[in-house]
Every structure is written in C-alpha cells, then in structure tokens.
Amino acid sequence: MPLQKNSLRKRIEGEFIEDEANISKLIEVLIKSFLMTDSDYGVISDIKIDIDHIYRLVRNYIAEERLDICALKLGDRIFMSKTSIGFDDIYAVIQGHSLLKAKKDMIEIWDDTINKIIHFLIMPLRKHFPIEYTTEVERDEVIGTLLEEYSDIW
Numbered sequence: 704m705p706l707q708k709n710s711l712r713k714r715i716e717g718e719f720i721e722d723e724a725n726i727s728k729l730i731e732v733l734i735k736s737f738l739m740t741d742s743d744y745g746v747i748s749d750i751k752i753d754i755d756h757i758y759r760l761v762r763n764y765i766a767e768e769r770l771d772i773c774a775l776k777l778g779d780r781i782f783m784s785k786t787s788i789g790f791d792d793i794y795a796v797i798q799g800h801s802l803l804k805a806k807k808d809m810i811e812i813w814d815d816t817i818n819k820i821i822h823f824l825i826m827p828l829r830k831h832f833p834i835e836y837t838t839e840v841e842r843d844e845v846i847g848t849l850l851e852e853y854s855d856i857w
Contacts, residue, residue, distance in 0.1 A: 726752070730760045734770070737783055744833055745783040754779050773830045775823070777848060782832045790829040797822045797831075804846055807854040812846055821845050823853075 737745040750757055758776040761783075765772050775782040787793060801813035801822055813822040821842060823832040836842040 726757070727760060727764075730757070730764055734761070734764055734768075734772070734783070737772075738770070738785075743785045743787045743831070747781040747783070748779070750779055750781075754781070757781065773825065773828060773832075775832050775853070777834065777845065777852075782834065784830045784832050786829055787831065790831065793831055794824070797824070805850055805854075807850065810849075810854055812849055814842065814846075821849075823849055 733745075733747055747757070747761070754776065758774065758781055761774045761781055764770075765774060771786045773784050773786075775784070797813050797815070800817070801815040801820075803811065804814045804821075805812040809826050811822075811824040811826060813824070814820075815822065819836050819842070821834040821836060823834060824830065825832075834845055836845055
C-alpha cells in the first residue's frame with residue numbers, strides 16, 4: 704500500500720475571532736472535518752496564537768469525545784493520526800522504502816529520503832505520523848525534536 708502524499712495536503716481554512724469560545728469551536732470543526740476525510744493523517748498549521756494552548760484544546764477535545772485519534776505537537780504544527788486498520792501494511796511499506804533513524808522504547812523514526820518524509824511511529828498505539836521536510840537540516844531538527852519530546856512519554 705503506497706503512502707498517499709497528497710493526503711497530507713488537504714486544508715481547511717477560515718478566519719475566527721481569537722476568543723476562547725471561537726477557538727474551541729474552531730478546534731471542534733477542524734477535528735470533525737478531519738474525521739470525515741478519507742485520510743488517516745491531518746495537520747493543524749499556521750497557528751498564530753499560543754500553540755501549547757491549542758494543543759491542550761485538541762488533546763482535551765479528543766479525550767472528552769473519546770476519539771481514536773492521537774495528536775502530536777511539533778514546533779508550530781499539530782499532527783493528528785487515526786488508527787489505521789492497515790497499520791501492518793503501512794509499516795511494511797515504510798520498512799521497504801525508508802531507513803530506520805532511531806528506535807527508543809516504543810517509538811520508531813524512519814526516514815524516506817526519496818519522498819522527504821519522516822515516519823514517526825508509536826508502536827503500541829499503532830499510530831503513524833508522516834512528517835514532510837524540505838532540507839536535511841530540517842529533517843535532523845525534526846528527528847531531534849521527536850526524540851527529545853516524545854521518546855520518554857510513551
């Protein structure tokens with residue numbers, strides 16, 4: 704099963720007044736829209752307010768609604784991943800096309816240099832986060848951040 708790079712490109716845009724009620728509603732709309740897509744992956748980006756606050760809202764909404772989604776904050780972006788029934792197939796493709804860059808406890812980080820995608824895997828949760836990069840420097844920063852922020856919490 705080849706990875707669909709275009710699935711990372713779906714966007715939902717809108718202007719919202721930056722008060723708590725509207726931000727919470729925006730998070731709800733974004734997550735519900737993500738759930739309705741055929742993609743297992745989503746990214747909330749171009750956030751111009753406190754990313755940590757938005758990340759907490761995303762995680763709280765996921766927990767309150769008991770959604771089978773995992774959220775990951777990386778820099779100024781929030782990545783979301785649904786549990787895929789085809790995780791084993793995706794994992795086999797990743798292993799065949801990528802180089803294992805790091806494995807620590809329950810996470811694995813693979814680099815697909817041809818497509819310039821870092822595959823961040825949380826093995827016990829069967830979660831996959833494809834993270835695009837443009838340069839080797841950016842790739843190394845992403846890997847370093849993932850190891851620093853997420854290797855000890857799973």
